[in-house]
Amino acid sequence: MKLLIKLLPVLLLGACASSQQKPIADDPYYAPVYPDDNSTPLVPTGSIFTNNRATPLFSDLKAHRIGDIVTIQLVESTQAKKSAGNQISKGSNLTVNPLTAAGSNVTIKGKSLDLGYSDSMDTTRSADTDQSNSLSGEISANVIQVLGNGNLVVRGEKWITINNGDEFIRITGIVRPQDITTENTVQSPRVANARIQYSGTGTFADSQKVGWLTKFFMSDWWPF
Structure with missing residues (x-):
């Protein structure tokens, strides 16, 4: 009992810290990325053709520049059994x-x-132990960086408000231009270093969480 009383302030501080890390809409980290000004730069060649804005006549309109949008098809399915x-x-x-x-x-x-x-x-x-997860859907993401080898760093989020809570999907990763289809889509298994987050906030999401005291009894700190 004395040990529990001593750990009570620490647990309360931890609960406060976790509550401050809740996801919020319009997070600056996931803010849309807009391309630079489209004004045609003056070049000494005397031509109106510019390589940095050119699009080949017979090519597909795929995302390839900063600010472009690519649609990521979520096709995630995992299953583990032990x-x-x-x-x-x-x-x-x-x-x-x-x-x-x-x-x-x-x-x-x-x-x-x-x-x-x-x-x-x-x-x-x-x-x-048997665990399985499945996630399907689509989410559009911005190209935030073009790497030296041509790969695209993408990032995006989607928020949906349902009744008294919000559900959101976030994704970040690296995409090869070759994996983008003619419809400007790419499947999530082809996104390298992918970070996919699907969760929710609000009353319904909070009802599925256990309290801080229950977490303490289920942690390694509980000596019995």
Whole structure:
């Protein structure tokens, strides 16, 4: 009990810190990225053609510059299963026959003097874990950086307000231009270093969370 009282301020501070990290809409980190001014720069060649703004006549309109938008198709499905079991058994048995003397059993208070002992131990443990996740949908993201090798760094989010809560999807990662289809889409498994976050805020999301005291009893800090 004394230990719990000492840890109470720490737990309260931790709860306050976690509440300050809740996701918010219009996060500056996920703000849209706009391209530079489209005004045609003056070049000494005397031509109106510029390579940095040119689009080949027979090419598809794919995202390839900062500020362009690419649609990411969420096709995520994971499944993991693990099982383990062990069994330990041990037993021992010891018996001493009645003691005899002069051809008859040695008795104490009319009972033969003998000894018998036996014990056994049997321990069986098993564990089975099965987890699966699935996520599908689409989200559009901005190109925020073009790397030296031509790969595109993309980032975007989508917020949906439903009844008393908000649901959001966020994604960041690196996309190869070759993986972008003619419809300007790319599947999420082809996004390198992808960070996909799907969660919610509000009353419904808070009802699925456990309290800080329950977290303490389920943590390694609980000594029992």
